[in-house]
Structures are given as C-alpha cells and as structure tokens.
Amino acid sequence: TAGDKISRSGACRVSLSMAEIRAGFTAVKANIQSRDPIRTLSILSHPHSLHKVKSSDRCCLTHHLFTFYVDKVFKQCRTKDSFVNRKISSIANSFLSARRKLGQCGEQNNCVCGEESTEKFKQILANYEGLNVTSAAMKSLGELDILLDWME
Amino acid sequence: GDAFLPAPQSILILSTNMKRFLTWSPVFVQGATVRYSAEFQAKYERAYANGRWIPISECSFTTATMCNIRDDISDTVAYRLRVRAELGATRSLWGTMKGFFDRITTSLTPPLLRVLAEGHHLLVELADMGPAFKFRLLYWKKEQQNNVQQKVMREVSSVVHLDSMEAGAEYCVKAQTHVEAINRSSSFSLTQCVRAQGDTSMSL
Numbered sequence: 001t002a003g004d005k006i007s008r009s010g011a012c013r014v015s016l017s018m019a020e021i022r023a024g025f026t027a028v029k030a031n032i033q034s035r036d037p038i039r040t041l042s043i044l045s046h047p048h049s050l051h052k053v054k055s056s057d058r059c060c061l062t063h064h065l066f067t068f069y070v071d072k073v074f075k076q077c078r079t080k081d082s083f084v085n086r087k088i089s090s091i092a093n094s095f096l097s098a099r100r101k102l103g104q105c106g107e108q109n110n111c112v113c114g115e116e117s118t119e120k121f122k123q124i125l126a127n128y129e130g131l132n133v134t135s136a137a138m139k140s141l142g143e144l145d146i147l148l149d150w151m152e
Numbered sequence: 153g154d155a156f157l158p159a160p161q162s163i164l165i166l167s168t169n170m171k172r173f174l175t176w177s178p179v180f181v182q183g184a185t186v187r188y189s190a191e192f193q194a195k196y197e198r199a200y201a202n203g204r205w206i207p208i209s210e211c212s213f214t215t216a217t218m219c220n221i222r223d224d225i226s227d228t229v230a231y232r233l234r235v236r237a238e239l240g241a242t243r244s245l246w247g248t249m250k251g252f253f254d255r256i257t258t259s260l261t262p263p264l265l266r267v268l269a270e271g272h273h274l275l276v277e278l279a280d281m282g283p284a285f286k287f288r289l290l291y292w293k294k295e296q297q298n299n300v301q302q303k304v305m306r307e308v309s310s311v312v313h314l315d316s317m318e319a320g321a322e323y324c325v326k327a328q329t330h331v332e333a334i335n336r337s338s339s340f341s342l343t344q345c346v347r348a349q350g351d352t353s354m355s356l
Contacts, residue, residue: 017333019283020226075200082207089206090226092196097227 016098018152024087024094025144031084032077033142036135043127043140048120050150057117059102064113064121065147066099069140072128076137091144157181159247160188160235165221167258170284170331172225174211175218176247179237187213187238191246192221195229205234213238228256228334260329260338263287267325269346274315274323278308286330288337291315294322294345304330319350 044050053061074092079085105111128136160176167173179186190211197204211219225231230252237244264279278287285306291314292300303314317323324345329338 017227020333024226070196070200074196078201078204082209085206086208089192089194089196092200093194093229094227096196096199097229 016101016151017094018148021091021094022145022148024090025148028084028087029142029145031079031081032138035079036139036142038131038135038139041127041131041139042143042146043124043136044143044146046127047123050120050146053120054114054116056112057114057120059105059111060113061117061120062151063099063102063111064117065124066095066102068121068124068128069095069144069147070099073137073140076133077141088141157186157237157239157242157244159245160217160237161247163233163235163247163249165233165249165253167253167255169261169281169329170222170255170258170333172221172253172255172258173218174208174221174233174235174249176235178217179244181239184239185215187215188217188235189213189238190219190221190233190235192225193232193234194225195231198232211235225253225255228254230254256334256336258331258334260331260336262338262341263327263329265325265327265341265344267344267346268311269317269323269348271349272317272319273313274317274325274346274348275311275313276325276327277311278305278327280308281329284331284333286332287327288330289314289325289327290340291323291325293318294324317348319348322347 050061070092074088074095077088079088102111128140130136131139158179160179162175162177164175165172166175174190176188179188188211190208191205192208193203193205197206208219208221211221221233231254232249232252234246234248236246263281263285266277268275268277274291276289287305287308289303289305290300291303301315303312305312314325315323322345324343326340326343328340330336
C-alpha cells in the first residue's frame with residue numbers, strides 16, 4: 001500500500017509493501033516484545049550491527065534473512081491472540097512474496113554471498129540456536145524493526 | 153439432538169479499489185438466528201504452517217452474510233477463505249470459497265474528478281481513495297490535443313492547482329488511479345473541459 005518501497009539489495013531491487021509490514025509489526029510489537037524476557041541479548045545485532053555489512057553483501061544477506069524468518073521464525077510465533085496471529089500471518093506472507101522476488105532477481109544478478117555476509121548470517125544463526133526455539137523466535141520477531149530499518 | 157446445519161454456500165470475495173468483502177449465502181433455520189464465522193489461509197500457512205486457518209475476528213459470530221476483510225489480505229499471495237454457520241452449540245461444516253483470492257485481481261475504477269476554472273487557474277478536486285492510491289492527471293488546451301501535460305499526485309486532501317490558463321481558452325482534464333502494491337492502473341475518467349475567464353473576441 002502507500003509506501004510500497006523498492007528495497008535495494010546490492011544489484012537487486014525488490015518492491016516490498018514496507019509500509020504494510022511496518023504497520024502490521026507496529027500493531028503487535030509491544031505484545032511480541034513483552035513475550036521476550038531476555039533483554040540483554042540480540043539475535044540480529046550481536047556482536048555487530050547489520051549496518052556494518054558491505055553493500056555488495058546486502059543482496060545475499062537479505063535473502064538469507066528472509067529465508068531465516070520464513071523457515072524458522074514465523075512458524076514458532078503462534079499465540080492465543082487472534083489479532084496477533086493475523087498480523088504475523090500478514091508479515092509472513094509479505095516476506096514469502098519478497099523472498100520469491102529477491103530469489104528470482106538473485107539468479108539473474110548473481111546475488112553473491114561474500115565472506116562477510118556468510119559470517120554475519122552464521123552469527124545470527126548461532127545467536128538464534130543459543131536460545132530455546134520459542135524464545136529465539138519471539139526475540140527475532142521482536143527485532144523485526146531492526147531488519148526493516150536496515151533494509152530501508 | 154442437534155439440528156443439522158448446512159454449510160454456507162456461494163462464498164465469494166467482492167473486491168473493488170483494494171477494498172475486500174467476503175460474502176456468502178444465508179443458511180435458513182425456521183425461527184432461529186444463525187451466526188457465521190470466517191477464517192483465511194494464505195500461502196505461508198499452506199507452505200510452512202501445516203495449512204493452518206486463521207480466524208477473522210470482524211467476521212466471527214456475525215449474523216451478517218458479508219464482512220470486510222481488508223486488513224488481513226496483504227501482499228500479492230493467494231488466499232483461501234472459508235465460512236461456517238453456527239446455531240447455539242451446533243456448527244456446520246466449513247464452506248470453502250472455490251479457488252484462491254489474490255489482491256492483484258481487485259477491480260480499479262476511475263477516480264471521481266471535478267475540474268474547476270477559477271479566473272485563470274485550472275483546478276481539480278479528486279475524491280480520496282485511501283493510502284494505496286496515486287493519481288495520474290492528463291490536461292491539455294482543447295485546441296492543442298497533442299500537447300498533453302501530466303501530473304502525478306498521491307495526497308488529494310484538497311483542491312489542486314494544475315496550471316494557469318490563457319484568457320478565454322478551454323482546457324480539458326482526465327485522470328486515472330495507480331496502485332503501486334499491485335502495479336496496476338484504472339481506466340481514465342471521462343474528460344472534463346472548462347473555459348478560462350476573459351474575452352477572446354477581437355475588436356476590429
């Protein structure tokens with residue numbers, strides 16, 4: 001909807017309903033973050049922020065992160081709250097759609113996985129696997145704005 | 153024993169200008185008020201969440217046979233919808249919409265446009281259609297059909313100044329909408345022409 005952004009990831013430009021994703025996340029952010037008791041740890045920003053990643057590595061890392069959220073995070077974030085579940089579904093389907101577009105573009109523009117993005121993604125997985133799966137998923141979902149800020 | 157409750161039929165989504173209404177045919181039970189509940193399932197749920205269905209609270213326990221499902225359907229993925237009837241503790245089977253719904257199929261109508269001449273100023277008023285919409289306006293001097301100007305706008309909160317007009321000349325305008333999220337445009341509105349104030353007659 002309004003604010004359909006073109007997210008530039010290296011050579012790839014993916015049209016993403018960023019405003020919709022942000023609106024959906026903002027509507028449930030407090031609820032999701034209240035389910036994350038471990039405030040001292042970060043999945044996406046430990047030890048280094050996403051912003052330190054070179055632009056040439058953005059495309060690959062973005063695709064990795066879409067896959068991470070689609071394959072691992074969203075499915076573990078089911079709650080008893082129908083409103084929260086609906087918003088998570090909306091975000092999950094937007095990510096699924098975006099990953100497909102980025103995947104198509106990546107094939108044509110060889111979305112190269114440099115050492116840095118590979119290392120960074122390994123660190124994110126290590127942070128994730130260092131917690132029990134539900135806590136890790138809720139924390140990752142609660143950090144979605146970190147990812148959205150980086151993508152924008 | 154519990155009365156048998158048939159599943160709702162004719163389940164459709166009516167979608168115009170990115171608004172989406174789920175509709176179904178009523179289930180009649182003599183002397184009773186039947187209620188309905190609806191759920192959706194999108195591509196993610198089918199592929200990654202064991203085909204989970206998600207309740208739509210605006211369409212839960214309603215006596216209506218239509219409900220607005222605008223918020224739930226995001227992005228351009230395929231959605232399935234289902235509805236069941238409820239009477240007390242009795243539940244019908246789910247009636248499932250045939251096929252899928254993707255918001256890219258919404259029908260887009262031309263914008264409501266009003267063209268005004270205020271002195272030498274060519275002004276337009278457009279009805280607001282929501283944040284998803286941009287407007288593309290084409291305008292030209294009537295006698296110069298091939299010199300068409302364009303203006304693209306998103307915010308349409310008030311009257312918009314398009315151009316300054318030559319005294320006594322006639323100018324024409326038409327408009328269409330564009331929705332970035334689905335990358336589609338409506339057809340153009342009817343053309344409207346207005347004449348600028350001032351005399352064009354030549355005294356010889």
